Amino acid sequence: MSALAWLSNKLEDGRIACEACNQHCKLHEGEYGICGIRKVENGELQLLTYGLAAAVNVDPIEKKPMFHFLPGSQVFSFGTVGCNFSCKFCQNADISQYPKEHNHDIFGSSLSPHKAVELALEYGCQSIAYTYNEPVVFFEYTYDTAKLAHEAGLKNIYVTSGYETHKAIDTIAPFLDGMNIDIKGYSQSFYKDICGGSLKPVLETVEYAHKKGIWIETTTLLIPGLNDSDEELRKIASFQAALDPSMPWHISAFQPMYKMTDIPRTPSSTLRRAYEIGKEAGLKYVYVGNIDDESRESTYCSSCHKPLIERHGHVGQFVTNHLVNLNVCPYCSTSVEGVWH
Known part of the structure; x- marks a missing residue:
């Protein structure tokens, strides 16, 4: 359509x-x-993809990943074909790269903005996530859906590579509650050679969206030998800590896929090292992903360090939220940053 x-x-x-x-x-x-x-x-x-969803699911919010955003809730998730990046490690290349690899052919099932909101409410979701491919490339579709969702009392989330213009952010900001933004690495060469983009605009998007009051969490997929050096990880963590130490950083394990099947899976030791680097940089909330590590997937109070949200099993499968008063630690009354209602 x-x-x-x-x-x-x-x-x-x-x-x-x-x-x-x-x-x-x-x-x-x-x-x-x-x-x-x-x-x-x-x-x-x-x-060309307005109203044509290539992927639709009801997911745990933790799968986005969003850990400080309505924890334990369900999110209605959809995306289209197409992407403004060409990441060689893309886990959704079958839809994101499809038009470019199939002579501009597109596909999808009919899903109008009204229908998306209707289904989200029907399935008991508290939010809608624009995800699977890059949401800004189907911006007008996301905007129309987000506006209707907002009017219906639903929250809206972009899961994005962070290449939005300031104009795009300004336009959708009244209806956009959260973003998970990929910081894929911290070198221009990695972005250019592996992703088909540039680093600087991504960092500017993180800063600008945060300034607009949108709740931001970031994700870095660690690829052995490409973006997982201590130096690069410190740069990411330091950038984020200087901007806002309460902004959660998700560090995830790479799995061989798409054009990078010759690179091994990220060792768990690399994720643990990155976790410590994030903490040393002053980040309050660092999380590991794509591995089973309950202690590094759970949320702890930044003051008394007691567990506030415990997570284990498959992402979003088992979530125990101890935040009875939503954004306040029940043990020491410290405020916990996030979107809780």
């Missing part, structure tokens, strides 16, 4: 400038954006 991609602008030379993401595509008639799903047709930029 095609709809006007209104987050765009017509240039004097006749090209259309897409204003959704920091790839800053400027397109002639008939050209596609880097994402593969935004195309100029009849002098206007069109979003």
Whole structure:
């Protein structure tokens, strides 16, 4: 289904400038954006996947991962085909890279913004997550859904690579409650060679979205030999701690996939080392993912260090929340940062 991609602008030379993401595509008639799903047709930029969901699920919120956002709740999750990155380790390449690898073909099942909100409420979800591929590439679809969700009392979450323009963030901020932003590494070469992007815009997005009052959690997938050096991990942790030490950092284990099947799985020792680096940098909340490590998946009070939210088993399978008063430690009354209701 095609709809006007209104987050765009017509240039004097006749090209259309897409204003959704920091790839800053400027397109002639008939050209596609880097994402593969935004195309100029009849002098206007069109979003080719509006109302076409390639993946739909009801997930535990912890799976996003969001650990300080309505813990233990269910989230209605959906995404389309297409992506503005080309990560060689993408776990959802079958949808994110599909248009670029199939001559701009697209697929998806009909899911209107109204239907998405209706289903989220029907399944008892407290929020909607725009995920699986990059949400900003189907921005207008997310915006229309988020606005309706907000009106229905649901919260909205972007699970994103952090390439939103400031204009995109400003536009959706009134309806966007949370973001999990990938900080995929801390070197320009990694972003350019492995992901098809740049580091600086991602860091700027983290800073800007945080400034707008959106709850932010970040994720770094540790790939052996590529982005897991102590130096690089310290840079990520230090950047985040300087911005806000209460911003949760999720560090996850890589599994061989897509174009990186020759690289081994991340050892658990690497995750434990990254966890300690995050703590040493001053981060209050550091979590490991894609391995079973109850002690490093649980949330502890930053003052008395007692467990506040215990997690074990498959992500989101077993969550015990001791925050009876929502954002206050029951043992020492210290405030715990997050979105609790």
